[in-house]
Amino acid sequence: MATSTNSAIDATAVPETDDVKSVAAALVAAGIGCLAMGIVTTLSEAAKSVANLLNLYKPVGPLSGKALVAVAIWLIAWVLLSRIAKAQPIKVTRWIGAAFVFVALGILSTCPLFFDLFGDK
Amino acid sequence: MSMSTRELWVTFHGMVFGGVFLLAYSAGALALWGLTGSSLTVSGLKERLLFLRLCTLGMAALAWLTAISGAFVAYPWYRKIPPAGADLAFYPQALLKANPLLHEWHFFGMEWKEHVAWLAPIAATAVAYAVWKHGSVLAKDDRLRKAVLLMHTAAFAAATVAGGLGALITKAAPIR
Numbered sequence: 001m002a003t004s005t006n007s008a009i010d011a012t013a014v015p016e017t018d019d020v021k022s023v024a025a026a027l028v029a030a031g032i033g034c035l036a037m038g039i040v041t042t043l044s045e046a047a048k049s050v051a052n053l054l055n056l057y058k059p060v061g062p063l064s065g066k067a068l069v070a071v072a073i074w075l076i077a078w079v080l081l082s083r084i085a086k087a088q089p090i091k092v093t094r095w096i097g098a099a100f101v102f103v104a105l106g107i108l109s110t111c112p113l114f115f116d117l118f119g120d121k
Numbered sequence: 122m123s124m125s126t127r128e129l130w131v132t133f134h135g136m137v138f139g140g141v142f143l144l145a146y147s148a149g150a151l152a153l154w155g156l157t158g159s160s161l162t163v164s165g166l167k168e169r170l171l172f173l174r175l176c177t178l179g180m181a182a183l184a185w186l187t188a189i190s191g192a193f194v195a196y197p198w199y200r201k202i203p204p205a206g207a208d209l210a211f212y213p214q215a216l217l218k219a220n221p222l223l224h225e226w227h228f229f230g231m232e233w234k235e236h237v238a239w240l241a242p243i244a245a246t247a248v249a250y251a252v253w254k255h256g257s258v259l260a261k262d263d264r265l266r267k268a269v270l271l272m273h274t275a276a277f278a279a280a281t282v283a284g285g286l287g288a289l290i291t292k293a294a295p296i297r
Contacts, residue, residue, distance in 0.1 A: 019258040023251045023265055027272055030247035034240045034275075041236045059197035067192060067239050074243050096268045103244065103275045107282075110236035112229050 016092055021085035024095040029081050031102025033074025038109025040066045046118040131195050131296050138187040139284045142180055142241070146277040149176045149248075153270045158260040170256040174249075177273070181249040184242035184276065191238060191287075198296045199231070213294035226293045230286045238283035244276035 044051040044062050054065025084090070108114050124132070152173045155161075161169060203212040209219060217227040251259065251269045259266040 017258070019255045020262060020265060023255050023258065023269065026247045026250050027268055030244050030272060033243040034279075037236060037239050037243075057193075059200075060192055061200065063192055063196065063235055066236065067188075070239060071243070093264065096264070099268070100271060100275070103240070103272070106240055107237060107275075107279065110233060110240070112232040 016089065018086060020092055021090055022082060024090065024092045024099075025081040025085040026078060027099040028095050028102070029074055029078035031099035031106070032077040032081075033070055034106025035102040035109070036073035036106075037066065037070035038106040038115075040069050041110050042115040042118055045115040125297065127195075127198055127296050130190065131291070134187060134190040134195050135284065135287055135291070138183050138190060139280065139287070142183040142187060142245075142280055143277065143284060145176055145180050145183070146273070146280075149173065149180060149273055150270060150277075152176060153252075153259075153266060153273060156256075156260050156266055157263070161260065166257065166260055170252070170260075173252050173256060177245070177249040177252045180276070181242065181245040184245040184280065187280070188238050188242050191283075192235065195296060196235060211297050213290070213296055216294045217290075223293050226290050230290050234283045234286040234290070237279050240279035241276045241283065244272050244279065248273045248276065 040050075040054065044054055044066060051062045054062040054069070056068060057064035085095075152169055156166075156169055156173065158166070198213075200214045201212055203209060203215045209216040214227055214231070217223045217231075248269055251265075251272075259269055
C-alpha cells in the first residue's frame with residue numbers, strides 16, 4: 001500500500017502567499033544591498049570628502065565605511081520590504097526582476113572601469 | 122617549510138573560507154536545480170532540504186568570514202604605507218603602484234576585488250534565508266526556485282571575481 005511519504009508533491013502553481021512574498025522581499029533587499037555597495041563606492045571615488053567620511057577605521061580606510069553603509073542599507077531595506085510585502089499584494093515577478101537588475105548594477109558599479117569615470121582623485 | 126602569521130591568515134581568507142565557498146556552489150546549485158516538487162517524494166524533499174539548508178547556511182557563513190577577514194585582517198597589511206627606504210616586498214600595494222607593469226593589479230584588480238567581494242555574503246544570506254525559512258515553497262514555485270538559484274549564482278559570480286583577482290594579485294605581490 002502506498003504511503004503518503006512516497007507520493008509525489010503537488011507542483012501546481014501556488015498563489016502569492018506570505019512565504020512567497022517574504023522570499024521576494026529578501027531577494028530585492030539583497031539587490032538593494034549590492035547596489036548600495038556600488039553607489040557608495042562610486043560616490044567615494046567621485047568625491048574625496050565622501051571617501052574621508054567613510055574612513056571609519058584607519059587601517060582599512062574608506063572600505064570600512066562603504067561595507068558598513070551597504071550592509072546597513074541592505075538590512076534596513078530587508079525589514080522595510082518584508083513589512084510592505086506582508087501588508088499588501090505585490091507583483092512577485094516584478095520584484096524578482098528588480099532584484100537582479102539591482103545586483104547587476106551593483107556588480108557594474110563596483111568595477112573600476114565604471115567608477116573611474118566619476119573619479120576626481 | 123614555514124608560514125608567517127600573515128601568510129596563514131591570507132591562506133585561511135582565500136583558500137579555506139573563500140575556496141570552500143566556491144567549491145560548495147556547485148553542490149548547492151545542483152540541489153536547488155533538483156528541488157522540484159514534481160520529481161521528489163515527501164521524504165526525498167525532506168532529505169534534499171536538509172542538505173540544502175546546511176549547504177546554503179554554510180556558504181553564507183563562509184562568505185561573511187571571507188569578506189570580513191579580507192577587509193579587516195588582510196587588507197590593512199596590503200595597504201600599509203612603507204617608511205622611506207623600506208623594502209617594498211613587504212608592502213604589496215606600494216610595490217604594485219611603484220611598478221608601471223604591475224600597477225593595474227592594484228588600480229583595477231584590488232579596487233574591484235575589495236568592493237565586489239561584499240556582494241557575495243549579502244546574496245548568499247538571502248539564499249540561505251529563502252531555503253531555511255521557505256524551502257518547501259521553493260519546491261512548489263518554479264519561478265521562486267529559479268530566482269533563488271540565480272541569486273546563488275550571483276553570489277558565486279561576485280566571489281569568483283574577488284577570489285580570482287585575489288589569487289592573481291597575491292601572485293604579483295604577496296602579503297608577507
